[in-house]
Amino acid sequence: MSLRTKMKNIRMPLELNNVQFLKKKFGCLGTGGRKRVAETVDEEREACKKRQKLKIDLEGPGDDEVTTLSHIDILKAEYKKGSPDLAMIARKMERTFAFRWKKINDPNLSVEDILLDFPALRERNFLAGEAERHGIFKPLWNTYLKLQTSLIELMKYAKCRSKNYKRHYSEYQEGMDSTLDEDQRTDFCVRFALQLLPSLFKENEEYLLVHSQEEIKSPAPVLTFQGGEYQLHINGSSVFSRQNSKFTNAFECMFQSYFVFSLEYPKPIEKTLLFLESYIFQHNCKLPSSVCTWAKKIGMA
Known part of the structure; x- marks a missing residue:
């Protein structure tokens, strides 16, 4: 068997790797062109929610699910203390933001469910801190x-x-x-x-x-x-x-x-x-x- 035939049989198609990923990210599948931009104002409005929000970085700091759940357990335990470490709670809230945002947008979960996992959101300062991550700042x-x-x-x-x-x-x-x-x-x-x-x-x-x-x-x-x-x-x-x-x-x-x-x-x-x-x-x-x-x-x- 020739080397060319052998390599043809064992080589993975590029479409399943980087090329396919780049097409999804920067172009249109099947056309090779860039994503189509809304042609009219009405069409653009249809694609947007009525209440505009900043784009959220869902990648987070890189913690896996097990680590994130560990952060949440620490958050709950610290919040229950008589004199909790507020700085530590703030750090943990920051680390778990991406995970929390996904849960908030889960249609099967209610606000009460979110508050059970993140009771710090019951406090005015932490609720305000969370809002700032969405670009909503305290009025002057x-x-x-x-x-x-x-x-x-x-x-x-x-x-x-x-x-x-x-x-x-x-x-x-x-x-x-x-x-x-x-x-x-x-x-x-x-x-x-x-x-x-x-x-x-x-x-x-x-x-x-x-x-x-x-x-x-x-x-x-x-x-x-x-x-x-x-x-x-x-x-x-x-x-x-x-x-x-x-x-x-x-x-x-x-x-x-x-x-x-x-x-x-x-x-x-x-x-x-x-x-x-x-x-x-x-x-x-x-x-x-x-x-x-x-x-x-x-x-x-």
């Missing part, structure tokens, strides 16, 4: 002050649009009369503004904040306010390990949870959340014209 205090100065214009437009305007205004006045602390007064202003904001888009503010768990209308993230404390609920489950007394802290967690747990905005509050994403959290997203128009009217744009 100046942004809240800007919203506070827009409150007069917002009240003018929302007075005839919000069904619960009198109730919200009464709670706002009660809070403002109860303190002279500037941070607390700003907190009351921000809450009042966010209760009025959905009415501009003919949406329901009860998808953001209600007074009891019985009033919750959606499995999406929503805050409850009872006894001066705020709690975050997702799909009927309480998220915070400890309730928050400051509205801005609780509100930030509520919004961040949409990105952390890969949740779509509910239709009854979608435009309000897009407004918050763009003008409060300063995150680039595609906005309906009505959101831009109202932002200019109340002085937020």
